[in-house]
Amino acid sequence: MTNYIVPQNVAISDSGFLFQPATGESYTLNEIGKLIFKMLQSNSSGEQIIEKVCEEYDAEAKSVERDLEDFITQLKHYSLLKLS
């Protein structure tokens, strides 16, 4: 996870609205999606993200890890994560 970074200038609002100026595309994230994306922006590691989510939400680390993998796959698909 540390190999990926969020491209510069990607903006995300408090309501979860995300804008990528390089492509002009916009997205909506749910609350957890927003939390994770912000952590990725500040270069948090996968472990840190899982720990944080489990701290705030009623979730098991195992299922958060699985969902995080899927979420990252999607972000990569939308080019919202790139190789560092």
Next chain:
Amino acid sequence: MADKKRYERPVINKHYSGLMNKFGSRPTTAPKTEIDGVPVNDLVKQFGSPLYVFSEKQIRNNQRNALRIFKTRYPKVQFAWSYKTNYLNAICNIFHQEGSWAEVVSEFEYDKARKLGIKGEHIIFNGPDKSREALLKAIKEKAKIHIDHFDELYDIIELTQETNLKAQVAIRVNLDVGVYPKWDRFGFNYENGEATQALKRIMMNKNLQLIGLHTHIGTYMMTAEAYRIAASKLASLARFLKDEYDTIVNYIDMGGGFASHNTLIGQYLPAEEVVPSMEQFAEAIASGLYELNFKVDEMPTLILETGRALIDDTGYIISTVLANKRLSTGRRALVIDAGVNLLFTGFWYKHSINPAQDSGVNIEDTTIFGPLCMNIDVIRETINFPSLKKGDRVVIDYTGAYNNTQWMQFINMRPNVVMVMEDSTVELIRKSENLDYMLNREILPDKLK
């Protein structure tokens, strides 16, 4: 420590401009947590997953409703349960308890009906495949034999000569009702005079007693008018018999083929909005038959072999999520433990599928695959579906017709089938198969041991 917030998987949805759906988005999927008052999770705990579930109440309602609809439009109505649609004994017996006869299309189905205690005279024997042995049995037991082709007619003539028994026969007629495809592979054609020819041949033989006329114009018919045309053409044959031979047929059998509320793949609007109602089918058939202009006591009984429209919405498949996947296109996919081996109708219907537990509000365009290691195993190509996790359950609706007869023993064995009874108890009506069951019919030659 304060209560933690409810977890929901992270979701990102891309905005698409200029591609608004004029019908709006689908309302949030309501979970289907129970079937006829019995919790889905309890059913799975007791009987496993995947699981077929039938509703006794719904079957009886459908049959009573259909009978009422036809009886308010035509004086004499008799239903015959179409075995091929679902021939599980428990299902057949509900229909028989409701007064339906049996409509069978093979010797196997015929024997099944007899084993359930249905008298030969209450069995309609249809179909192009009737062996001489089967025909002889049917003749002896006074079943109603619906002749499909001339070769069968000659077989019956021979058998009745050999045994000096009388056969109760009707002919199946195929006719042009203006819909495509024309089902002209079954029975005798009306337009080219073949049907009249067959009737003449029957009337000449003293061992054959012509008791009815039969047609079945197709399946999943989306127009009621076709039935009016068919009924009116059969009525004209009945009039021909009365005028030429002073014979009044006991019944006119209009077959089945009424569409159910499942939406076909490729159909734009949901089935509920486009298929005619049972009332419209009944109205069309009755108005066609009234062209007979017979006296009231001479009016033939109307026989209906409705299958799909009576059973489809009474059956469900409960299935469990095996895996979540992301396809190469970024599209979400769900793998569940019920595939096309159990949901044969998935090849032509867009079955409605609902989660069996609260699954949040985030829906995503998803493909639902079955568990088979085969590319064809797709339950829904595209469906707006909430995020489910491994082990969650889904309920597939309207699976009652054809899935318990066309199911495949392919890669996996067939699971349990249960019925939720009117008193809310649950009965196992077919046990899941096991390896012993599978190996029972196999023979391994000594040379290969």
